Amino acid sequence: MITMDNFVPENHPILREVAExxxxxxxxxxVKLADEMLEFLINSQDEELSEKYELRAGVGLAAPQIGIGKQIFAIHLMEYDEDGNPTEPIMSQVMFNPKVISHSIENAALQDGEGCLSVNRNVPGFVPRPRRIKFSYQDEKGAKHVLRLRDYEAIVIQHELDHLKGIMFYDHINETDPWAKDPKLTII
Incomplete structure (x- = not known):
């Protein structure tokens, strides 16, 4: 079982390398690694398990974050009802060898900025990313898939894709004015 102890520190060189x-x-x-990565995300979003194992909640996990330089990431995004209770997964899977095929010129950013399981500090600021992406990936059997995503789901995927390229989310933040509102930036 993956716990927070398996995460490499933010300054570890593997987080700046391109994954294989x-x-x-x-x-x-x-196969075991992929299963454990997805299991970590599911457990991290479960109040009882996250408290028991002291897990920080996450929606995505890339292999380099736990010291493995392979092009693998897991995503676990839940849909929530009006009371904030999880209802069903929007996306819950492991993706191998993901590649962006195309993206919009329009950018979006999360209104509260982004966080990362590999970064144990608050890094304020908008993280502009393409609002829509089309990307391919392979599943655990090697079958190829193509997805088109937008807004929050697209941002989550791009955050994990960046980990496979040695890029941290804060590399995208405007250093001189982290909360600068570009009129062309959609805030989600």
Whole structure:
């Protein structure tokens, strides 16, 4: 089981390296890793389990964050009812060898900025990213898929894609004015 102890510190060199493509068929260690990455995200969003194992809540986890330089990330996004209770997963899967095919010229950013399981501090500011993306990835069987996403889901995927390229979310923040509101930036 992955816990916060498995995360490398923010200044670890692997977080600034380009991850290697995953070869198929997957070996048993990679299958186990993928399962544990998704399990971590599910557990981190469960109040009881996150408290028991002292997990920080997350919606995405890339392999470099736990010291493995492979192009793998897991996503677990839930839909919530009007009372804030989780209802069903919007997306809950592991993706291998993801690649952006195209993206919009229009950018978006989360109104409260972004956070990261690898960064144990608050880094304020807008993180502008393309509002819409089209990307491909392989599933655990090696089958290729193409997804088109927008807004929050697109931002989450791009955050994890950046980890595979050695880019941290705060690299996108305007250093001189972190909360600068570009009129062309959509705030979500």
């Amino acid at each position: 493509e995953v070869q198929f068929p997957l070996d048993n260690d990679t």
